[in-house]
Amino acid sequence: MSARRWMLAGVGTVAVVVALAAAVLALNRLDEAPLDATAAPPATAFDAATVARGAYLARAGNCIGCHTARGGAEYAGGRGVDTPFGTVYAPNLTPDRETGLGTWSADAFWRALHNGRSKDGRLLTPAFPYPSYTRVNREDADAIYAFLRSLPPVRQPNRPHALRFPYDNQAALAVWRALFFRPGRFEPEAGRSAAWNRGSYLVRGLGHCEACHAERNWLGATRGGIELGGGLIPMQGWYAPSLAAPHEAGVQDWPEDEVVALLGGGVAPRGSVMGPMSEVVFRSTQHLSREDLRAMAVFLKSLPPAAARAQTAPPPGGAAMRRGEALYGDHCAACHGERGEGAAGLYPPLAGNRAVALRAPHNVVKAIFHGGFAPATAANPRPFGMPPFAQLLSDAEVADVATYIRNAWGPAAPEVTALDVLQAR
Amino acid sequence: MSRRAERLAAAALLALAALAPARAAGPAVEDSIAQRVQACTVCHGREGRATPDGYFPRIAGKPAGYLYNQLVNFRDGRRRYAPMTYLVEHLSDAYLHEIAGHFATLDLPYAPPLPAQAPAAALAQGERLVREGDAARELPACTRCHGERMTGAEPAIPGLLGLPRDYLLAQFGAWRNGQRRAAAPDCMATIAQRLRPDEITALAGWLAAQQPPAAGAPKVRAQAPLPIDCGSGLR
Numbered sequence: 001m002s003a004r005r006w007m008l009a010g011v012g013t014v015a016v017v018v019a020l021a022a023a024v025l026a027l028n029r030l031d032e033a034p035l036d037a038t039a040a041p042p043a044t045a046f047d048a049a050t051v052a053r054g055a056y057l058a059r060a061g062n063c064i065g066c067h068t069a070r071g072g073a074e075y076a077g078g079r080g081v082d083t084p085f086g087t088v089y090a091p092n093l094t095p096d097r098e099t100g101l102g103t104w105s106a107d108a109f110w111r112a113l114h115n116g117r118s119k120d121g122r123l124l125t126p127a128f129p130y131p132s133y134t135r136v137n138r139e140d141a142d143a144i145y146a147f148l149r150s151l152p153p154v155r156q157p158n159r160p161h162a163l164r165f166p167y168d169n170q171a172a173l174a175v176w177r178a179l180f181f182r183p184g185r186f187e188p189e190a191g192r193s194a195a196w197n198r199g200s201y202l203v204r205g206l207g208h209c210e211a212c213h214a215e216r217n218w219l220g221a222t223r224g225g226i227e228l229g230g231g232l233i234p235m236q237g238w239y240a241p242s243l244a245a246p247h248e249a250g251v252q253d254w255p256e257d258e259v260v261a262l263l264g265g266g267v268a269p270r271g272s273v274m275g276p277m278s279e280v281v282f283r284s285t286q287h288l289s290r291e292d293l294r295a296m297a298v299f300l301k302s303l304p305p306a307a308a309r310a311q312t313a314p315p316p317g318g319a320a321m322r323r324g325e326a327l328y329g330d331h332c333a334a335c336h337g338e339r340g341e342g343a344a345g346l347y348p349p350l351a352g353n354r355a356v357a358l359r360a361p362h363n364v365v366k367a368i369f370h371g372g373f374a375p376a377t378a379a380n381p382r383p384f385g386m387p388p389f390a391q392l393l394s395d396a397e398v399a400d401v402a403t404y405i406r407n408a409w410g411p412a413a414p415e416v417t418a419l420d421v422l423q424a425r
Numbered sequence: 426m427s428r429r430a431e432r433l434a435a436a437a438l439l440a441l442a443a444l445a446p447a448r449a450a451g452p453a454v455e456d457s458i459a460q461r462v463q464a465c466t467v468c469h470g471r472e473g474r475a476t477p478d479g480y481f482p483r484i485a486g487k488p489a490g491y492l493y494n495q496l497v498n499f500r501d502g503r504r505r506y507a508p509m510t511y512l513v514e515h516l517s518d519a520y521l522h523e524i525a526g527h528f529a530t531l532d533l534p535y536a537p538p539l540p541a542q543a544p545a546a547a548l549a550q551g552e553r554l555v556r557e558g559d560a561a562r563e564l565p566a567c568t569r570c571h572g573e574r575m576t577g578a579e580p581a582i583p584g585l586l587g588l589p590r591d592y593l594l595a596q597f598g599a600w601r602n603g604q605r606r607a608a609a610p611d612c613m614a615t616i617a618q619r620l621r622p623d624e625i626t627a628l629a630g631w632l633a634a635q636q637p638p639a640a641g642a643p644k645v646r647a648q649a650p651l652p653i654d655c656g657s658g659l660r
Contacts, residue, residue: 070510071501282515334452335463343454370508371464375515382520385464388508392467 024178028123031183032115039105041095046146054147057140060292061133061206062284066090076100076154081127082235084220086163088127096153109145110138115183123173125161126181131222132208135186135201180221195291199299202292203228207284212240212276213249226306232360237424238275239360245306248354251297252305259297260290265379271355272348272374274367282375309359313414316403320415324404327397331389332405340409346384351409361416364402365424368393395421458527464512465528474533480595483587485531488644490581492525494607494657503606505599534640535587541634543627551631554624555585564619565652567628574638578647582658590633597625608656615653 046054058064067090069078077092077100092100101109108119116130117123124130166172186205188197203209214222215231222231230242230249241249251259254270262268263285266278273281285293329338335347342349350356356364371388374380389398396418406413454460468481484492498504500513500521513521541548555575558566568575570582577584585593599605600617607613617625651658 069502071503278515335454337452341451343451346454346456346460347452370511371467373464373512373516376517376520381517382458382461382523383516384461385512387464387467388512389467390508 024174027178027182028174031185032111032117033107035107035111035119036105037108037119037121039107041103041105041149046149050143050146051150052147054143054145054150056287057144057206058147059284059287060202061136061144061208062280063093063144065279065283066128067093073154073156075148075151076156077158078156080159080162083127083163084234085167086161088125088161088163089159090128091158092154092156093148094151094154094156095149096155099155099157100153101148102153104145106142106145109148110141113141113144114138116177116181123170123177125163125167125173126176126220129208129211131181132205132210134181134184135205137186140206176219176221180219193298195295195298196302198292199295199297202296203299207296209243213243214240228303229306232362233276236276237362238366239358239362240276241355241358241363242306243300244303245308247308248358250303250305251300252303254301256294256297256301259300260293261379263293263296264288264290265377266375266383267380271353274355274372274374275363278372278375281377286375286377313412315412316407316415320400320403321407323397324400324402325408327393327401328404328408331392332401335386336405340405350405356405357411357413359414361402361406361414361420362424364406365398365416365421368398368401369421369425390425394418395425398425458523462524462527465524468508474536480589480591482589482592483535484528485533487529487583488577488579488581489522489525489529490579490660491577491583492528493522494581496521496525498605498607505604532640535637538587538634538636539590541630543630543634547623547627548631548634550624551627551629554620554628555631562619563653564616567632569652570647570655570658572645574642575632575635576638576642576645578645578658580647581660582647584637585632586635586637588633590629593629593632594625597629610654610656612651612653612655612658 064074066079066081067075067077069076072078073094075093077090079090080087081090094100095102097103104119111117112119112124112128113130113133113136115134116126116128161168186201189200192200210222210228212233213228213230215225215229216234217223220234226242226244228243230240230245232239243249243251246252249271251262254268258268258270262271262273263281265286266273266281285296288296332350336342336350337347340349340351340353342351355367358364367386369388369390371386373385374383376383389401393401398421399416399418402416402421406416465484469484470479470481474483474485495504496513496516497518499506499509500516502510516524543551554564555567558564558569567585570578571585572578572582575585596605596613597617597620600611600614603614605614620628647659649659
């Protein structure tokens with residue numbers, strides 16, 4: 001190739017790179033007003049009603065769940081969120097001037113929530129669920145801001161994230177955002193009730209339900225397809241069941257009251273919460289008003305039902321079922337009943353229980369392995385507990401019991417192996 | 426209890442359930458606090474008794490204040506044992522009080538201790554530390570706070586008997602390296618720092634070998650002031 005051609009090719013490559021970079025930059029600035037980073041927060045306090053509304057909305061967003069370390073000062077940050085790309089440490093949201101949001105203006109807070117960009121211009125990692133929070137409206141963002149300003153300032157320096165290369169890199173994050181993030185606005189759907197629209201706003205916005213109840217691609221972005229279609233929660237290994245599928249955790253055929261009971265109290269006639277959803281009920285949804293819970297129920301009930309996937313797994317082996325039956329009699333039947341019928345109001349039935357029959361074995365294995373209590377709520381202040389059978393049973397025995405309860409009394413679910421237990425526990 | 430005995434007990438329960446008059450389907454489960462906290466007894470033994478050969482501590486009959494403080498410490502990260510934290514993470518203060526109160530009221534016989542393994546000199550060293558401490562190094566006798574009979578003191582100082590040696594050793598290790606903490610000032614962390622490793626081994630060995638008192642031992646109250654500043658012993 002002649003020198004002239006080399007030069008042309010070089011210029012062409014540079015032009016493509018510059019154009020791509022410009023596109024990434026432009027996509028990262030969508031719907032973003034210029035920010036006066038020197039703007040000071042208001043000197044006067046906010047009125048009590050706004051602060052109270054902000055406190056309520058912060059509950060709806062479960063901000064405290066990540067922004068409070070175990071046993072630490074509320075909203076002072078420090079909790080590590082494990083992701084496949086490293087650990088993200090939630091920052092201090094209290095109004096401390098040096099380590100918290102003390103110098104942040106309402107505009108800066110809005111930009112973080114709506115655009116995922118920090119006050120200093122840096123892009124925020126999407127472990128902070130701004131792909132959902134971007135739908136929160138300005139008025140609500142301002143109320144949350146007012147609430148955070150009302151907290152006692154706590155001097156607690158932020159811990160830097162421990163992300164691996166290249167996920168710790170701002171340019172890489174800009175590319176990720178260009179591919180997977182667009183600022184959104186909540187637009188009420190005409191022809192839907194006010195309750196449905198309120199529910200949609202809460203579920204898709206502050207509630208950030210899709211942060212768990214959706215599949216993620218290899219770069220950690222939630223996939224399109226079926227909304228709230230369920231997915232494995234990265235690192236935690238719990239399966240967040242599909243809220244669209246009636247055979248998983250869909251509530252299309254539940255009475256509205258029961259959905260309200262589940263979100264508000266953690267227990268309902270057809271199921272109770274466990275694992276990470278216990279935290280959601282304990283820290284967030286139990287504090288929401290009946291009207292808001294009802295709105296969420298109306299919205300969730302309206303999700304288009306996803307069809308059941310055909311079960312293709314072979315029936316479990318007879319030996320595993322026999323061993324599982326013996327173990328079940330020894331350890332489980334006293335509470336869950338000989339035929340998995342449960343004890344009304346005290347212990348849940350296992351026969352016909354959707355959580356037991358989920359195709360993904362993770363939750364049933366974790367339930368047997370770690371036991372647990374339903375969250376203590378006003379509706380269920382003294383929950384019954386299940387022992388952590390990790391102390392008593394081997395992986396193989398947990399697998400046999402799990403296989404047994406998934407197949408003994410009803411529609412078959414795939415056999416659980418000791419390897420499944422090892423991976424899922 | 427052996428597996429066979431457990432199976433027999435389960436069978437007996439089911440037989441009783443079958444005999445019970447027209448109750449709706451399902452096992453005969455009573456609605457009681459004991460039933461609600463069965464999650465605890467798989468490790469801590471039936472009704473909260475420790476197993477003599479295990480790691481898990483006895484919780485039956487310990488002062489309610491002590492048990493409550495520990496439940497909160499697990500919940501809030503001052504003590505670290507993942508299975509405990511997982512169980513209590515989403516329980517309210519009120520319910521943890523009730524659970525602590527339940528186990529505190531149990532007055533059950535202790536299992537006999539395992540025979541001491543340590544040489545006589547180490548046991549003597551252990552007993553001296555427990556009963557006399559070492560004033561020169563500001564180490565109060567264990568009995569000053571935990572009671573002459575080492576059965577603990579109301580409202581929040583635990584008994585020291587009926588605990589497995591491995592459990593005792595692990596607690597001193599955890600106090601020394603900050604894995605077990607309590608409300609400040611953390612008196613036991615201070616004491617653990619002042620003790621030498623050989624002294625810890627000696628006193629754990631001696632304590633684990635002592636015959637605990639029979640059931641029905643009277644409860645004693647802690648006498649203020651304690652010999653060392655303590656954030657949790659009196660509340």
